[in-house]
Amino acid sequence: MGITGLLPFLEKASSACHLKDLRGKCVAIDSYCWLHRGAFGCAERLARGEQTDAHIRYCLKYVQLLLSYNIKPILVFDGRHLPAKAATEAKRRESRENARKRGAELLRLGRIDEARSFLRRCVDITHEMALQLIQECRKRNVDCVVAPYEADAQLAFLNRADIAQYVITEDSDLVLFGCSRILFKLDLTGNGRLVESTKLHLAMGCREERYQFVKFRQMCILSGCDYLESLPGIGLAKACRFILKTEDPDIKRALAKIPAYLNMRQLVVTEEYKAEFLKAEATFKHMVVYDPVERRQKRLTDPLDEGTPEEYCCNAGVFLDEDTAFNLALGNLDPFSLRPLDDWHPDKVTEAHGAGEIKRSRHPSIWQQNSSSAGEEGCEKQSLHATNTQQQQTFVKRPLMNAAFEEQGTKDTIADVLQAYGIETATEPPMKRLCPAEKPSIRSIAFGYEEVNVLEAMTLLERGESPKRNRNPFLVATNAAVSCREASNALLSPTKITPSNRSLLQNVSPVKRIDYSASGQTSGQRDFKVTSQSDNTATTAVTASRLSRFKRTNTIASCSISAGQKVISRFFCSQTSTGSTGTVNNDGDPIQDPKEATVESPTAIVRKFKSKQETQKLAAAALYLRSPEAQLKLRGDRTPEKRRTGCDYGTGLIEPASPSVEEALVTKVDSGIGGIDDETNASEGDGLSLSQKENDDNALNTVAAESSETKGRKTVRLSLFERKHATKIESEENMGSDDLAIVLDDDASDGGAEGKAENRTGNESTKTDLNTERGKPTFTNTAGGHTRSEKKTNSKPSCRRPGLSAVRGKPSKDAAGLTQSRLSMFGFQKKSSMQLDKR
DNA sequence: GTCACATCGTCGT
DNA sequence: CGATGTGAC
Numbered sequence: 001m002g003i004t005g006l007l008p009f010l011e012k013a014s015s016a017c018h019l020k021d022l023r024g025k026c027v028a029i030d031s032y033c034w035l036h037r038g039a040f041g042c043a044e045r046l047a048r049g050e051q052t053d054a055h056i057r058y059c060l061k062y063v064q065l066l067l068s069y070n071i072k073p074i075l076v077f078d079g080r081h082l083p084a085k086a087a088t089e090a091k092r093r094e095s096r097e098n099a100r101k102r103g104a105e106l107l108r109l110g111r112i113d114e115a116r117s118f119l120r121r122c123v124d125i126t127h128e129m130a131l132q133l134i135q136e137c138r139k140r141n142v143d144c145v146v147a148p149y150e151a152d153a154q155l156a157f158l159n160r161a162d163i164a165q166y167v168i169t170e171d172s173d174l175v176l177f178g179c180s181r182i183l184f185k186l187d188l189t190g191n192g193r194l195v196e197s198t199k200l201h202l203a204m205g206c207r208e209e210r211y212q213f214v215k216f217r218q219m220c221i222l223s224g225c226d227y228l229e230s231l232p233g234i235g236l237a238k239a240c241r242f243i244l245k246t247e248d249p250d251i252k253r254a255l256a257k258i259p260a261y262l263n264m265r266q267l268v269v270t271e272e273y274k275a276e277f278l279k280a281e282a283t284f285k286h287m288v289v290y291d292p293v294e295r296r297q298k299r300l301t302d303p304l305d306e307g308t309p310e311e312y313c314c315n316a317g318v319f320l321d322e323d324t325a326f327n328l329a330l331g332n333l334d335p336f337s338l339r340p341l342d343d344w345h346p347d348k349v350t351e352a353h354g355a356g357e358i359k360r361s362r363h364p365s366i367w368q369q370n371s372s373s374a375g376e377e378g379c380e381k382q383s384l385h386a387t388n389t390q391q392q393q394t395f396v397k398r399p400l401m402n403a404a405f406e407e408q409g410t411k412d413t414i415a416d417v418l419q420a421y422g423i424e425t426a427t428e429p430p431m432k433r434l435c436p437a438e439k440p441s442i443r444s445i446a447f448g449y450e451e452v453n454v455l456e457a458m459t460l461l462e463r464g465e466s467p468k469r470n471r472n473p474f475l476v477a478t479n480a481a482v483s484c485r486e487a488s489n490a491l492l493s494p495t496k497i498t499p500s501n502r503s504l505l506q507n508v509s510p511v512k513r514i515d516y517s518a519s520g521q522t523s524g525q526r527d528f529k530v531t532s533q534s535d536n537t538a539t540t541a542v543t544a545s546r547l548s549r550f551k552r553t554n555t556i557a558s559c560s561i562s563a564g565q566k567v568i569s570r571f572f573c574s575q576t577s578t579g580s581t582g583t584v585n586n587d588g589d590p591i592q593d594p595k596e597a598t599v600e601s602p603t604a605i606v607r608k609f610k611s612k613q614e615t616q617k618l619a620a621a622a623l624y625l626r627s628p629e630a631q632l633k634l635r636g637d638r639t640p641e642k643r644r645t646g647c648d649y650g651t652g653l654i655e656p657a658s659p660s661v662e663e664a665l666v667t668k669v670d671s672g673i674g675g676i677d678d679e680t681n682a683s684e685g686d687g688l689s690l691s692q693k694e695n696d697d698n699a700l701n702t703v704a705a706e707s708s709e710t711k712g713r714k715t716v717r718l719s720l721f722e723r724k725h726a727t728k729i730e731s732e733e734n735m736g737s738d739d740l741a742i743v744l745d746d747d748a749s750d751g752g753a754e755g756k757a758e759n760r761t762g763n764e765s766t767k768t769d770l771n772t773e774r775g776k777p778t779f780t781n782t783a784g785g786h787t788r789s790e791k792k793t794n795s796k797p798s799c800r801r802p803g804l805s806a807v808r809g810k811p812s813k814d815a816a817g818l819t820q821s822r823l824s825m826f827g828f829q830k831k832s833s834m835q836l837d838k839r
Numbered sequence: 840g841t842c843a844c845a846t847c848g849t850c851g852t
Numbered sequence: 853c854g855a856t857g858t859g860a861c
Binding site: 004005033036037038039040041042043054055058117120170230232233234235236237238 | 840841842843847848849850851
């Protein structure tokens, strides 16, 4: 059920979002949504008990989509039913059962079409389906978790623990559970709607300083949620008005004032309701979830921390014994009977498991128990669960990625390091400054990745926006969707390893392997530790600086940097007079003596940078506005091929595509979905996609086909709708189609055709608006239906006749059922009569 | 303007 | 499950 009307209510707290903004992140998925949508397509077969895997393939398509953007997915499944929801569940089961019976009956009577509609409504997502998907995911090294109870709480836990930075769902309840970033309405083109908890006050219409998340949650519970029916006559709007009005922090006392505050004298707030309210609140706060890191069940938040009496948690689930809980979370048990169905164990995974053509994700598993297993999750774990030890700057060791090389320990040049990991080094090292520092005139227009990154972070910082794109393929997580502060801090400060400043190089560099916790002692050439006490000799200085340059950029790691000291990034060192020694190595990079690293606050550096480097900033801004391809061209493409082509996690469902190619496609598809007018063909001087279009030749891969098919479908659907109206008008006016004022054409019949997308770029969007959201999902009908009507009315009347394939299967009687308001909404009535008048 | 309730669509070819 | 439409207050 969720919260009725919450998503439209959250319009102001949401923004259009694309998966490309989530690169390098980890995303927890409410798998039920995908399974349910997937099962809908093969509902008949499922209802008849026939064998099918269409729904599984549907889900894997999404998994693949995420992997192709280098996003780590964690699929979360529902577990047992909460007692509080038992009634709702029973009701659902009953209605499904009824639908099944009626469907079967109609099927016997041979009324296939009617039977179909009932059979679709009776699809139930069973744990067997979930397990089927889980098993496919295991083959691909994609993590799955079965929640002890509701997936919602589990998703929220993963999000709050920062194991997953985003949550994908269709259920508005996730907001109440306290997720920070939720992606709704994700489609196969990668577009979705992002709701951020930091913006919730905007939706409530409340000043930020007066806003508390607790208030938001109380508002939602008051409006009616899964655990508590609303008081009669109270919906979101009234609940919001009440919550904003009341000052009383004690909600139990405040609840009594509802009738007075809302002018609803007839309303009675019983003691029972108050108690149930507190229980419902506790259910959201303290539901039992599973912590895959600690491998134990716990509550989403600790009742002691929140001061919640234990008796209120009676609906929030009970704990299982350790072993059962673990196996349930892995998906090995049937959640209801707790009978074993499988015996998979994360610690006993063999590579052979995924043998065959199926490619395995390289993301580290959340189930990797050894916290020293590092990689991404190692970092997560450290930032999450080892905050205390972090103060000692204890770095976790990552597993040896290339044992032969790493044990050897002699090859310490950048080229060697990269080569050891299969990165092509025939070209220059990726982080190499493209234009040497000694050529300042050229430097002002050419930038390395870091520069652009920093500039971008600062530019966005200035504007108070979140960074949108990853431009530096090596700074995977620094950029996208991290708050600006985080981004700039990661670049500016002597950082600890956090999820936001990981990089490929960090993993590649031997530096990472130094265990600083040991004794501060490090061995030979491997010590590239940059500290104020560092004693790099002249002979090792060049090599050391080259490698430490990598390190400093992202993880300036040292146990001996004391508070207040700051080793600033190479970029800033070279730009600030105090930071640079003035010496340059043979790469043209300044060799920075760590002793002279300035102790400056990030803001001070930014200020200095801003005043001194205005031209560079402008140039960088110009560069920022280019597509990734254009940037690469401008800077000279030094990125090793392997990295540029993105990840290679494909399973064959969707071929792994270069991220840039995907972006190109999305740009095209975006413009295709939104526009329903053919008469405007110009793809409005879209500077961003210029070079992407040049790349189109490469774009004809499976993803292309997928995307354009989707586009085609949508277009056909729109056309079908339009045609229905047209038919209606036609019959009403008693006119032949030749006389019909609405222009009909056959364009939509071949929906998947390449190139149409650009032609359909609607004239509805402002040409100069780079943030246009056309074609992206929105929460409100005003944004969906109404804009469409505006599009229609603003443009010349036109209507595409769908192809035969689109008409087939839809009984024409539907057209007769259209209401006048619907017609006028799409502008047909008006237009047709207008045109008819002319005649 | 709100809210409650009923009904539809979700896929895929 | 959300979206949408409709009718009651």
